[in-house]
Amino acid sequence: MTNAEIAAVFYDIVARLREKKENIFKIRAYEKAAKSIEGSPVGVEQLAREGRLRDVPGVGEAIEKKITELVKTGRLEFYERLKAESPNPKH
Numbered sequence: 001m002t003n004a005e006i007a008a009v010f011y012d013i014v015a016r017l018r019e020k021k022e023n024i025f026k027i028r029a030y031e032k033a034a035k036s037i038e039g040s041p042v043g044v045e046q047l048a049r050e051g052r053l054r055d056v057p058g059v060g061e062a063i064e065k066k067i068t069e070l071v072k073t074g075r076l077e078f079y080e081r082l083k084a085e086s087p088n089p090k091h
Contacts, residue, residue, distance in 0.1 A: 032058035
């Protein structure tokens with residue numbers, strides 16, 4: 001997956017979390033990670049392979065696990081559950 005594709009998933013997660021009125025700090029964490037991924041000069045897939053995802057600003061343990069799952073499997077269970085709960089968020 002490209003950085004843009006991964007960032008798009010995280011931006012959609014942000015929109016869905018906002019719609020659910022989740023904790024603002026959680027929303028901001030996903031948003032910061034999405035922006036960092038989008039602007040990273042290095043491919044996030046490469047960083048995941050090298051175990052360097054935490055080098056990306058805004059990527060902590062929980063988001064690192066989600067990115068790794070997304071890169072390895074092409075899907076993210078957390079994201080799939082969010083999509084099932086709110087099929088069409090307002091961006």
